[in-house]
Amino acid sequence: MPTYAQDTIIALSTPSGEGAIGVIRLSGSEAITLVNQIFHGKNLLDQPSHTLHFGTIRQQEEILDEVVVSLFIAPHSFTKENVVEISCHGSSYIIQQIIELFISLGARLAKPGEFTQRAYLNGQYDLAQAEAIAELIAADSQVAHRAAMYQMRGGFSREIHQLREQLVRFASLIELELDFSEEDVEFANREELKKLVQKILAKTQHLIQSFSIGNVIKNGVPTVIAGKPNVGKSTLLNALLNEEKAIVSDIPGTTRDVIEDEITLEGIRFRFIDTAGIRETTDTIEAIGVQRTYEKMQQAALILYLFDLEQGNLNEITEEIASLEKLNIPLIKVGNKLDKAQKHLVDALRDTNDVVFISALTKHQLAQLQQQLISTLQLNQIQDQSAIVTNLRHYESLKSAYNNLQQVISGIDQGITHDFLAQDIRYSLHALGEITGDITNDELLGTIFSKFCIGK
Structure with missing residues (x-):
């Protein structure tokens, strides 16, 4: 010490x-x-x-x-x-x-x-538990609190230790082979090792994939409300927030800059971003707002695409949806003004089975939209997961372990010698050990704990 x-x-x-x-x-x-x-x-x-x-x-x-x-x-x-x-x-x-x-x-x-x-x-x-203390202090939603508490009480660490323990036995056998390298003996059965590594790879991949949800838990979901001018974006933002946050007007182009605010749905914090209407314009200020809309959509974790059921055109709506889908960002299609909707347009869109119909003005079916927000990002599955990665350092270490474990599989298939296999296994064990602090250094500790508040 x-x-x-x-x-x-x-x-x-x-x-x-x-x-x-x-x-x-x-x-x-x-x-x-x-x-x-x-x-x-x-x-x-x-x-x-x-x-x-x-x-x-x-x-x-x-x-x-x-x-x-x-x-x-x-x-x-x-x-x-x-x-x-x-x-x-x-x-x-x-x-x-x-x-x-x-x-x-x-x-x-x-x-x-x-x-x-x-x-x-x-x-x-251990180190992962210690880091969870800072995350527990910073938790601002039920799900963030639950994830930090699970980690602080050692749930995540137990899963990492189990992965390491399963590898250690085979690693020791591979290391033993190095002592008898001149005699060409094999203590570790390669097929058993391959099955074990594939099992650990699957678990590691699951943890890596959970980071996309973990990042949402920790930082909230940046959600852009996009669409043409005057389709009701600001009205929807006000309805979701249950307050008059954004100016509402029948004049197209009223919103010229982004407006942001947050709400919590089922323990998840959503950061809603109301944007300028997407259209061609000669107004310099409005054009800047439209450009910012595209920038915010590129940065979003989720896009609410709002279109007008009262005056909208099916072909234009279809084209805009196709354009937004090219961004490869989760997209919720929302038909607004259901109380004044064209029946033929609703019927045509209903066939797609993935459009949410609402009236932002009357808040009709707003609860359905809120449920869609949760289900689109699969956030309703969080409670069922045993561990969720919320820490970027853990995520990077898991990726390093995963890559080295893939090298082990490749080495077994290619029949490489035990010294190279042992090296890849050691790298994997080292990466997993960094998460819990079994492998660490003073520089890493200084970086981690310097981010805590004084007094904790």
């Missing part, structure tokens, strides 16, 4: 700014001793773990605040070190004075993520 990890560290663990209370956290072998020097109440050195104590924090004879002190004695704490949490009044002045007082006694300010890093270094969590 790095020598700095022996220090007693301190930080504010609640958000900065004025509030009812602030929680100051200390961790390290001397944490309880330091607090006991300036805490007036019970002798903290004589108290059991997981107890609360009321008293005052004093600087010499001056009372800084009345506080409640929480004791967590090693190894029964978040960091597996002695941890003290001081709940004081949320005055920024009080908090600053208390922290400065402890620094004068020998504590030092914690670095970003240092409490969690100590928890990892002391074996409380």
